[in-house]
Amino acid sequence: MAIAARNRPGHDPYALTGNRTRDLGERVIHGLLLACALLSVITTLAIIYVLLEETVGFFQKVSFFEYVTGTKWSALIEPRSFGILPLVWGTIMVAGIAGVIAIPIGLGAAVYLSEYADQRVRSILKPTLEILAGVPTIVYGFFAVNWITPHLQDVFGDRVGFFNGLSAGIVVGVMVIPMVSSLSEDAMHAVPQSLREGAYGLGGTKFDVSTRVVIPAALSGIVASFILALSRAVGETMAVVLAAGSTPNLSLDPFQSFQTMTAFIVQVALGDAPTGSIEYQALFAVGMTLFVMTLAMNVVSQLLLARYRDVYQ
Amino acid sequence: MSAQPVILTSSNRQQTRAWISRSFTGGTFLCTLAGVVALSVLLYQVLDEGLARLSKDFLTTLPSRFADRAGFEPAIWGSVWVMGITALLTIPIGMGAAIYLELYAAKNWLTRFIQINIANLAGVPSIIYGILGLALFVRAMELQRSVLAGALTMALLVLPIVIIASQEALRAVPSSLRDGALALGATRWQTIRGQILPVAMPGMLTGVILALSRAIGETAPLIMIGAFQYVPFSPGGVADLPDCASWSDGCPLKSRFTVMPVQIYSWAARPQEAFQQTAAAGIIVLLAVLLSLNSVAIVLRNRYQRKVKW
Numbered sequence: 280m281a282i283a284a285r286n287r288p289g290h291d292p293y294a295l296t297g298n299r300t301r302d303l304g305e306r307v308i309h310g311l312l313l314a315c316a317l318l319s320v321i322t323t324l325a326i327i328y329v330l331l332e333e334t335v336g337f338f339q340k341v342s343f344f345e346y347v348t349g350t351k352w353s354a355l356i357e358p359r360s361f362g363i364l365p366l367v368w369g370t371i372m373v374a375g376i377a378g379v380i381a382i383p384i385g386l387g388a389a390v391y392l393s394e395y396a397d398q399r400v401r402s403i404l405k406p407t408l409e410i411l412a413g414v415p416t417i418v419y420g421f422f423a424v425n426w427i428t429p430h431l432q433d434v435f436g437d438r439v440g441f442f443n444g445l446s447a448g449i450v451v452g453v454m455v456i457p458m459v460s461s462l463s464e465d466a467m468h469a470v471p472q473s474l475r476e477g478a479y480g481l482g483g484t485k486f487d488v489s490t491r492v493v494i495p496a497a498l499s500g501i502v503a504s505f506i507l508a509l510s511r512a513v514g515e516t517m518a519v520v521l522a523a524g525s526t527p528n529l530s531l532d533p534f535q536s537f538q539t540m541t542a543f544i545v546q547v548a549l550g551d552a553p554t555g556s557i558e559y560q561a562l563f564a565v566g567m568t569l570f571v572m573t574l575a576m577n578v579v580s581q582l583l584l585a586r587y588r589d590v591y592q
Numbered sequence: 593m594s595a596q597p598v599i600l601t602s603s604n605r606q607q608t609r610a611w612i613s614r615s616f617t618g619g620t621f622l623c624t625l626a627g628v629v630a631l632s633v634l635l636y637q638v639l640d641e642g643l644a645r646l647s648k649d650f651l652t653t654l655p656s657r658f659a660d661r662a663g664f665e666p667a668i669w670g671s672v673w674v675m676g677i678t679a680l681l682t683i684p685i686g687m688g689a690a691i692y693l694e695l696y697a698a699k700n701w702l703t704r705f706i707q708i709n710i711a712n713l714a715g716v717p718s719i720i721y722g723i724l725g726l727a728l729f730v731r732a733m734e735l736q737r738s739v740l741a742g743a744l745t746m747a748l749l750v751l752p753i754v755i756i757a758s759q760e761a762l763r764a765v766p767s768s769l770r771d772g773a774l775a776l777g778a779t780r781w782q783t784i785r786g787q788i789l790p791v792a793m794p795g796m797l798t799g800v801i802l803a804l805s806r807a808i809g810e811t812a813p814l815i816m817i818g819a820f821q822y823v824p825f826s827p828g829g830v831a832d833l834p835d836c837a838s839w840s841d842g843c844p845l846k847s848r849f850t851v852m853p854v855q856i857y858s859w860a861a862r863p864q865e866a867f868q869q870t871a872a873a874g875i876i877v878l879l880a881v882l883l884s885l886n887s888v889a890i891v892l893r894n895r896y897q898r899k900v901k902w
Contacts, residue, residue: 315688413882
């Protein structure tokens, strides 16, 4: 009977066999595997729950308005003040400098790898960039403090502090170059060859074809790579802790020390904030802010990625 | 790659255009080199600073207030324990989730939701996982600052990466294999275990190794759950594992711990030059471990690509 059922056209090839022990086994395995996949959903819910729980407690003590508009952050030292703007500004400063470094260099590298490099050069350069992506962030932090900052001091003199935003921004920029280059290259790779050949046929040079045909055609994927890289820079922790220091700062001067949101979270964790204290709750409020910011950036970049995949794949 | 178009230049304008195109080529090449140069400078700087400090003693002694006597042993064993438990937790769960999503899940809203959710989790900053671990494992489950709390936190962190890499490996298996097995009357699980997994396994393992090697370098989440501490001992050996049945103090999973990147941070955060050298020596050890793990992954990938021909 089972065999007859299987031969029907359009029948589900995965239909259970009718053998009771076998079917039970199949159902158990199906359930176990589903549980593995659902664990990721539970993780997300747990993150949101944990962040919300303490954040709610935080906003019972501090007004939301003060938090989002205050210009002074002093969570650990009296008199306490919880204006998030200096931490957000420190984060924007570091991520902004990182973007200025990583976006042009990463895009240039992507154009070279996708449009110019022959197979042999590609097979050397691509893995090298992948290694760059695999270096732990603590190593980048060490490099910033021991190499980039002293060299900045040589060039710009005493204005450059031992902790400074520029050094942190540069090193985070180097860190996210591979992210921009590899995702942008994927997007350019997906552009059909016929578009390029059409442009050559009209007399375009390689420069014309790259900048006026390939880059516009791959634009949504390229922009997605920029946003993902910036999101990664916003969430970057150890390199920034080591290089930028822990001074909440609204200054425009990149040679000064800044504290990012991530650096504040680490600062609280290094001390021993008791559960329920205002600094412990502030850690979660800042964590929530960071989570919402990076999530928004990631969602936007995924929507953009889905768009270029729709067009060319 | 298409052939370079022949440019017949006579006018100035065409020469200018050809010149712009050539400089653009050079510019993009320099951009690509920038990454390579940065990597070389970084490695040179670390080796230059740390090689002199590297010795057998460094690997086998305890940390110390004195930079020239500070050793790496507890951090090395801490990393081994945390990553070992993390691997045990992530490999079955990550591969299971990937198998479900690729081979079982119907194309409905739930599957799409899980998939989007995993992509988003992969983009959550690692320090957020640290906050989760602090609130959930260290405080709520009262695991304190133990190896187990660290491993559970790291497992959640690497799970999305393992799932995505395993899914890619499963997608590379041709569907003819599956169709053949099903046509012969195998059940779905028999098909997966007998036909699909053996082919996909090397690819999945490559992904797992790369994900774990990322986790070995992670510092922030473990600082969050309290791995930043003076730990003058290693978590113990495999022989102590029976103590875990009663969760008594001899259990290595209950032990306080530090790991390589956190120990490096504690040295690098000190102003003294001698501690910077010690940090550099630690970095050399960490990078050596990462490099060997990556080589294993590459060898595995190459062997797998050579062997399987359709």
